Amino acid sequence: MDLRAWNRLLWGLAVVLNAVALYMVFFYAPVEIQMGAVQKIFYYHVPSASSAYVLLFLAFVFSILYLWREDPTYDLLAYTTAEVGFVFLTIVLVTGPVWGRSAWGKWWVWEPRLTSALILWLMYSAYFLLRLFSRHEARSARVAAVVAIIAFFDVPIVHKAIEWWGSVVHPKKVVLEPPMLRTFFVSMVAVFALAAALTLTRYMVGKAEERHLTGGEVAP
Amino acid sequence: MSAALAMVQEVAIKTPDTVGYLKFGYLAIGAILAAYLVFLWMRVRKARHS
């Protein structure tokens, strides 16, 4: 099955799963007592974070593979997964404050997980900025790969440091009743499907750009 | 959509505007994804016409 067919399949799956998930979020999942309706952002906020981490890990792996094998496909894969991961990271950083503003009254609190996400976001925006600046250099892909590797090595350290630093620990102890768990499971699968579809699409866009540009070097 | 939210509103115990924030949150997700898709589409167009 060629890429176009896979893309159609993934998007079909993503659309269906997300439709079901959204229905469950708005109609099926019960409203949480402490925070009210806004708690339901959780059903997309957390899976977005998970997808982001998976994608950024993949970017790390592809970056290593690129440095090792020098195959430009690995560079495209690294760049693709990093970009889609970054989009989901952005979703986390937007939905987090919306949730926080409603549930705790402030747009931003230096809560450990959100703060770590913010630092990750900063690290990877630098990655994209570097690709933008260096697109005319021959070795830009290699330089970017090094940055992606260093950034991901830093992820666990950032988490530890922020956890120890964090003075504000948020009581995000949400008691998950079974209907909530079911909704969460569905939304998790739905978001991952969406991430997969986006990644494949992005990859195909990258391939298309490669084809249309003479020389075959992918322009970031 | 408004019917769904009306239902949610009945059950909501906290301040009614939590529903507003919920709406805003999901709209933001949609907006980000839509913006990204537009961005990708524009890249394809640029590649084809270059």
Add this chain to the structure above:
Amino acid sequence: MSYLRVVALIFTKDFKEELRRKENVLSALLFAFLSLVLFAFALDPTRVDLNQTGSGLLWLIVLFAGSLFMGASFRKEMENGTLQALLLTPTDRSAIFLGKFLVNLVFLLFLEALLLFFAFLLLNFRPGPALGPLALSWIAVTVGYAALGTLFSALIANVHGGQVIYPILLFPVLIPLFIAAATLTQDALAGTLTLGSQWLRLVALFDTLFVTASLFLFEYAVEE
């Protein structure tokens, strides 16, 4: 030529070069001093006790001034074509990294010592008996800072406008180190710093991980 000899050669060559040319060293040092003065105006030391609130601030200055210096370290090599010459040596490329890293490390430590001295003079900064633990933690943190600073400097050496993105690239990755530095400084000043401090372990982990990673990745950063 043996590995260590190459490292030593690069270190001495570069060290002498920096001393001879002076621009990088002087501008970074002056910038640090200026920042200290600016912080005094921002904070009003007659009312603010630096020993309590200054720990992070001093490190902020080290970050900015240090990156001014390190950011330029490979660019010059690039411009003079000396980097290409260096790359032709038959030794492992990481020797070049080590040599540069040591130069940066020495400079940073010197900068920090000067900064502490001026903080003592201008801002009433009084480490007292905490000077030992303070120095230890500062040296430990500087190792990690110098390692990534050197690696990233090589990364942007060829990039047009690289000096501009150098801090944007470097600082986010250093955040855990920065937090550790600020906390360790504060603990040292409060007299509560012990060798078992979890932050020291974090710094040790950071240093080990990133010095090793830089040694391995440097080759890919400079390859043509």
